[in-house]
Amino acid sequence: MRNVWRAVAAFVMAASGAFGGGAAGPGSSTTAPATGFGWPLQPKPAVLRGFEPPPQPWAAGHRGVDLSATVGQPVLAAGAGTVSFSGVIAGRGVLAIQHADGRRTTYEPVTDRDPKGTVESRGDRLGSVEAGTHCGSQPCLHWGLLVGPDEYRDPLKLVEVRRVRLLPLG
Ligand SMILES: [Zn+2]
Structure with a gap:
């Protein structure tokens, strides 16, 4: 739970920072700027x-973030890349995109998936949100970010910086 609130706090800070008009906010040097990435669902x-x-x-953890969604909602490519996996794992449709910078984003559960090898631009439709039980009765999209073969990172880092730079009034 603590991580959820930390993420929420980060968004609030990012949004309020935009209204301050400062392009180079303090603390921006601690994380690499995430250019060219956006949310995998719209609206935010x-x-x-x-x-x-x-x-x-x-040990158990939560290797990604869960985003509120509706069944059948389009799942969008968070960034440009190539579909590196499109298949079913443990009954859930899973899709992964390999990005040029070496990172991978993953999306599940997704149905009507683009096949492996599909070249995607940011915002391209990858498939549709599938019904599932990952978030209880609330449909959701589990969104993951990997660096290297199996190192999980927080995918919200991809959109926090961009939100300040490109969507100041979002
Ligand atoms: Zn999840």
């Missing part, structure tokens, strides 16, 4: 559950 979704890295590699 609510974050139902934040990123919770496991305390140990083998």
Whole structure:
């Protein structure tokens, strides 16, 4: 839960910073600017559950974020890249995009998926949100970010910086 609130606080700060008109805010040097990425759902979704890295590699955690969605809602490419995986894992449709900078974003559950090898631009429709139970009775999209073969990161880092730079009044 703490991570959820930290993420919410970050968004509030990012949004209010935009109104201050400062282009180079303090603290921006601690994270690499995330250019060319956006939300995988439009309009901007609510974050139902934040990123919770496991305390140990083998322990349970939450390796991504859950975004509020509706069944059948278009799932959009968070950034330009190529579909590196499109298939079903444990009964859930999963799609992954390999980006040019070496990062991968993952999306689930997704149906009507674009096939592996599809070249996507940011905002392209990858498929549709599938019904699932990951967020209880509330449909959601689990969105993940990986660096290297299996290092999970917080995907909200992709959109926090961009939101200030490109969507000051969003
Ligand atoms: Zn999740």
